[in-house]
Amino acid sequence: MAYYEEDDLQRFSEIAKHRPDLFEKFMSWYQACQEEGALSRREKALIGLAVAHALQCPYCIDAFSQSCLEAGSNMEQMTEAIHMASAIRGGAALIHGLQAHHSVERVSM
Amino acid sequence: MSTGLPVLQPGLNGRPRSDVDFDETLRAHGMELQAATVDTLQVNIGKLCNQACKHCHVDASPSRTEIMTRETAAAVIDAVRRWHIPIVDITGGAPELNASFRHLVQEARAAGARVIVRHNLTVMLETGQEDLPEFFRDHAVEIASSLPYFLEERTDAQRGHGVFQKSLIALRRLNSVGYGKTGSGLTLDLVYNPVGAFLPPAQASIEADFKRELMNRYGIVFNHLYTITNMPIKRFLDYLHRSGNEERYMRKLVEAFNPATVDGLMCRNLVSVDWTGRLYDCDFNQMLELGVDPELPQTISDFDPKKFVRRRIMTRSHCFGCTAGAGSSCGGAVSVTSF
Numbered sequence A: 001m002a003y004y005e006e007d008d009l010q011r012f013s014e015i016a017k018h019r020p021d022l023f024e025k026f027m028s029w030y031q032a033c034q035e036e037g038a039l040s041r042r043e044k045a046l047i048g049l050a051v052a053h054a055l056q057c058p059y060c061i062d063a064f065s066q067s068c069l070e071a072g073s074n075m076e077q078m079t080e081a082i083h084m085a086s087a088i089r090g091g092a093a094l095i096h097g098l099q100a101h102h103s104v105e106r107v108s109m
Numbered sequence B: 001m002s003t004g005l006p007v008l009q010p011g012l013n014g015r016p017r018s019d020v021d022f023d024e025t026l027r028a029h030g031m032e033l034q035a036a037t038v039d040t041l042q043v044n045i046g047k048l049c050n051q052a053c054k055h056c057h058v059d060a061s062p063s064r065t066e067i068m069t070r071e072t073a074a075a076v077i078d079a080v081r082r083w084h085i086p087i088v089d090i091t092g093g094a095p096e097l098n099a100s101f102r103h104l105v106q107e108a109r110a111a112g113a114r115v116i117v118r119h120n121l122t123v124m125l126e127t128g129q130e131d132l133p134e135f136f137r138d139h140a141v142e143i144a145s146s147l148p149y150f151l152e153e154r155t156d157a158q159r160g161h162g163v164f165q166k167s168l169i170a171l172r173r174l175n176s177v178g179y180g181k182t183g184s185g186l187t188l189d190l191v192y193n194p195v196g197a198f199l200p201p202a203q204a205s206i207e208a209d210f211k212r213e214l215m216n217r218y219g220i221v222f223n224h225l226y227t228i229t230n231m232p233i234k235r236f237l238d239y240l241h242r243s244g245n246e247e248r249y250m251r252k253l254v255e256a257f258n259p260a261t262v263d264g265l266m267c268r269n270l271v272s273v274d275w276t277g278r279l280y281d282c283d284f285n286q287m288l289e290l291g292v293d294p295e296l297p298q299t300i301s302d303f304d305p306k307k308f309v310r311r312r313i314m315t316r317s318h319c320f321g322c323t324a325g326a327g328s329s330c331g332g333a334v335s336v337t338s339f
Helices: A008-015 A020-034 A043-057 A058-070 A075-095 A098-104 B022-028 B070-083 B100-110 B132-138 B152-159 B163-176 B201-220 B234-243 B246-255 B257-265 B283-287 B317-324
Strands: B038-045 B086-092 B113-119 B140-146 B188-192 B226-229 B270-273
Touching: A008 A020, A008 A058, A020 A043, A020 B132, A043 A058, A058 A075, A075 A098, A098 B270, B022 B257, B022 B270, B038 B070, B038 B283, B100 B113, B140 B163, B152 B163, B163 B188, B163 B201, B188 B201, B201 B226, B226 B283, B234 B246, B246 B317, B257 B283, B257 B317
Parallel strands: B038 B086, B038 B270, B086 B113, B113 B140, B140 B188, B188 B226
Antiparallel strands: none
């Protein structure tokens, strides 16, 4: 068994099997988040794409890449969103370098 | 219902959806597809084209030889005159390459019809076609031109190497005679097709992008942008099959079925004529050789719009392409509500 199956994208609703009430609540919340609001559908899709990359979720990356295209984004815009996610991930790792500095300083003369 | 994400459609359970029957889907929503009226005669005057776009539902190319004769064009003109058809929508191929094209435009205009030409822009650069902007202007032709994106890479990926730059030249020429300019009365509409196996974005949203980018980057103006969904037939279906996207794309179309689009479908207001004079409910059915209801007149010579009002529309699975999301027609999206 492979860890990730592409067809699982279409089987997401099977998660509802054991607690349909919880899945229903999740779906309602999730879909409400996608609605056009103070942010446009395109902006939300780009946020989704960035988060999907930060989480490195192949299902989400696939789904939000399609969503971005269907919201009218182009590859230049999508790539900028991916760089935003990557840069913040990189920065988040790098800032922890100060933790290492503190740790080293604590035991250093 | 707006879902936004294909991954989160409950109830799919992985079942392939391309076998879903279109009429069955309509019935499940308490609907049936009947024509309302006939205000448009869409005339496909041949499959000859100077381009061979990857999404073309006509399979048009420079090597195609199917082209409407002058006699058939005369039968079309007779019908326009006799029945006072309000709109004549001329398409192809590149319709300008048909020797009868200009005659058809002139006669349809003389009969009082609005004339729309599905103009691919680059044909204007072909030998003998240089005066097309002036011809269009002099006959107040409404132009609808495909431009899948405002960037070169995506446009050329669909329509062929060099097409984007040639299209810019043609658009500038059209602008120079007044097309797309406020107050000129000369209509230049653009048509967006997705460059791949995905649905078009919201029409108003992408129109705003096109207006801003075409003006800022190239100084080009136009009137409206229409979004059209790629139909899973002919050359685009071949692409779907080759790229492994066929099942996924069909599932996407079926899942995005929007009952709010049905009233505005183009087949409810037009009749399509092929290069031989045969009649169809739309240009897509024409390419599948799916003629109008067999109980109706089958050719333009026998056409009588009274018999085509409230006719039963012939459907197949490709019809999901016109009802997906905000819908799709020759005039773009058909519903303000999305799926």
